[in-house]
Amino acid sequence: MSLLRLRRASLSYPAGGGSVEVLRDVDLTIRRGEFVTVLGRSGAGKTSLLNLAAGFVAPSSGAVEVDGRPVTGPGADRAVVFQDDALLPWLDASENVAFPLRLKGAGRAERLERAAALLRLVGLEGHERKNLWELSGGQRQRLGIARAIAAEPEFLLMDEPLGALDAMTRDRMQELLLKVWRASGAGALLITHSVEEALFLGTRVVVMEPRPGRIGLDEGLDFSARFLEGVPARALKAEPAFIAARERLIAAIHAEEAA
């Protein structure tokens, strides 16, 4: 069982001669098959946390490890999905999805075959040869997710992947994301500003407190497991337990402001 782990990880950026501490002593473990959602106010350090986990930046102290080995940079075991889809407009839908395979040296036939399967997984069958500008925002975001899955990562790191979508599309994409995640078996880290989204998707939710960024609340959830067992999303989100959890998290996010 793979583990992605931040151990007392701190991160500072240089700022005007000195430096500003963005994260302090963050401890966080993500297991394969786990879905950790991250909430927190703007500027709390959520993206910085993901950048550490992805290996885009190195901690100024502490450690980032996969299965006990230190992370020295980005790698195919930790695929990232961004809010702006970060797709490559010179490639068609299939080749975008198959981009990680191209990096591994897969031939065209293999790429197209894998891409077809992944496009089916995210409900985009029939769009194989489409150019990116012929797709909607939601379709492009699905491509971004399918592409990350194509890398066959141990961990899927997502920074507000559904943030730019309208509410209806977003609800459908949440359900799709859960199914895709479950099928891949990967561990997931998802940053969001939507408390409902964090509750619905996560097997665990953490709330980050700002200045410097730390993990405040960290609790387990079972809504996504029950959704995957067949309970309708609408029913789950209307449950008293869901609503109570939502109010508790909103209070936690704004705790410092109130104090």
Place this chain on the structure above:
Amino acid sequence: MTVSATNLPERAASRFPSGGRPALPAAFLRRLPVFAALFTLTAVFGLWWIASARGWAPPVFLPSPDRVWKAAQIAADTGYASATLGQHAAASLGRVMAALLVTLLIAVPAGFVLALSPVGRGLLDPLIEFIRPLPPLAYLPLVIIWFGIGEGSKILVISVAMFAPIAISTAFGVGSASESQVRAARSFGASRFQTLRHVLLPAALPSIISGVRIALGAGWTTLVASELVAASRGLGYMIQSAAQFLVTDMVIVGILAISLFAFGFEILFRLIERFWLPWSRRR
């Protein structure tokens, strides 16, 4: 593309219920710029033709289109200034192409260095800013003193003129790849080289192509300057030879040949952009 009298009132009535200008067919409107361009060309040619036919200017200053056409035929068949028009054109085209190739090999990597390495930028910036504003005629004598009057010097002079536009456009193009595109690729296991090859280079291509367009413009300009010195072939040399004997029709043949090449390249690049880089205009 005719606006027929029969359908005009009907269209006008449907689109402008209370008077107003009659609507023109959309296909006509879309091609309006093309018609405008054709109009300008026809007007210039017509003016030239009338001016020479009426004798507004003596033929030595303004030969008639007819005489220029005859001169072109003579140049093409029997040759002028010790070579045929085709040979002159081939020599010039060869120099410009050789210079473009050499420049691409140096300027594109230089553009990547400019975009990706702060130290590299520091090293290259002063050089580029030094070369960029210099007129080719200013450094041509120096190049000849250093490297002689051979083919290499001519290609070098053209390359120097082409370097800055291509290097700067490449750097700009590399910068047009978003940070998230680069980071996503890295997170799928792309090595630094693969990121360069599969993300930064394709992202930079449209910009490199526009750099090449600008560079070719500078290249043709410089070509004539470089061929003024000890060349025995080339369109610039042909123009220069003809000018010395006031063979104005031949001068015009040379100018038209160069503009024809420039026009051909412009068409070529538009086709490349349209069919090879359709995404570059769709973002």
